[in-house]
Amino acid sequence: MYADGRRIDEWRATRAESTPEGGPIGHGATTRTLTRRARGCGGTDGVLMTGYVFETSDLLDEQRKYMQQSLDPMTIARLESLEVGPGWRCVDVGGGGGSIARWLGERVGDTGHVLVTDVDTGGLAGAHNVTVRLHDIVDDELPDAEFDLVHARLVLLHLAQRDRALARMVRALKPGGWLLLVEFDCTWMPVLSAPDDAAEALFGRFHEALCHLLSGSGADIAWGVRAYRALQDQGLVEVGNRAHAEAWPGDSAGCRWLHVNSLQLQEQLIGTGLITDVELDALRGLLTDPTFVVSSYLTISTWGRRATAV
Known part of the structure; x- marks a missing residue:
């Protein structure tokens, strides 16, 4: 809940009502064409942006590092539950910093193979059984019926x-292969403990501004909760999901990730009119304060299997 008493879902409904012809890009807007991977995001309050908002930042390596520290244990646990093992052929879509591709390479061994793709392969490294490919999952094909596992983390919500x-x-x-998606519900990020009410309200303004930017770039900030139905609609079977949230104390990897985000998007966040540069400086101090604790985003792992022929 924010300082003015609104919940994030109420904010999203208000934003949809105020956006011409159907809401933010990616939610039925027809007023402009989305340039899905536009370089830079720009934008001010009331102007829809295009592209992945973090793509061009010189802090991208730091962002990836803290993301991996925050999410890899949970992602690996889900992969282990699917019994990924020797001989599997896997593709990691949007491999980012490459940590999951490396883990998969070790898991499938010499008899398996991992293809890791991204639109920016600068954070990826190949190995004897790991191939790196420059690839855009929207525009570029993958081989049909090729993989025992397709994995994507924090990819589809941005598209x-x-x-x-x-x-x-x-x-x-x-046939019989598994798809695993790991996605956020960005609307879920309650403050669990704060030095005072003002600190809690400050974080709420930052979170609202960040969600505003993401939605304006074409992201679906609640995509994680919609993934289950989406996999069913694609005809997958044995569909399941598990949601995970954990405490992120000040100076944890999660709070450092948010700190990096605040630097990557400083001008755009200020441009929303929801937070000032002075408040962003105060926020960064808060994110290093061990008495401040925020819940992680609700991270939803959703999996399903391609049916085998009868």
């Missing part, structure tokens, strides 16, 4: 054409 990308991932599965 306005997520249904098209998802269909491509499903087609890449062998």
Whole structure:
């Protein structure tokens, strides 16, 4: 809940009502065409942006490092539950910093293979059984019926054409192969403990501004909760999901990740009119304060299997 008493879902409804012709890009807007991977995001309050908002930052390596520290243990636990093992052929879509591709390479061994793709392969490294490919999941094909596992983490929520990308991932599965998506519900990020009410309200303004930017770039900030139905609609079977949230105390990897985000997007955050540069400086101090604790985003792992022929 924010300082003015609104919940994030109420804010999203208000924003949809005030956006011309159907809401933010990716939610039925028809007033402009989305440039899905536009370089830079720019934008001010009331102006819809295009592209992945973090893409061009010189802090991208730091962002990836803290993201991996925060999410890898949970992601690996989900992969282990699918019994990924020797001989599997896997693709990691949007591999980012490469930590999951490396883990998969070790897991599948010499008899398996991992293809890791991204639109920016600067954070990726190949190995004897790991191939790196420059690839855009919206526009570029994957081999049909090739993989025992397709994995994507925090990819589809950022894509306005997520249904098209998802269909491509499903087609890449062998019969019996698994798709695993790890996505956020960004609307969930309550403050668990704060030095005072003002600190809690400050974080709420930052979170609201960040969600505003993401939605304006074409992201679906609640995509994680919609992934289950999306996998069913693609005809996958044995669909399941598990939601995870944990405490992020000040100076934890999660809070350092948010700190980096605040630097990456400083001008855009200020441009929303929801937070000032002085408040962002105060926020960064708060994110290093061990008496401040915020819940992580609700991280939802959703999996399903391509049906085998009868």
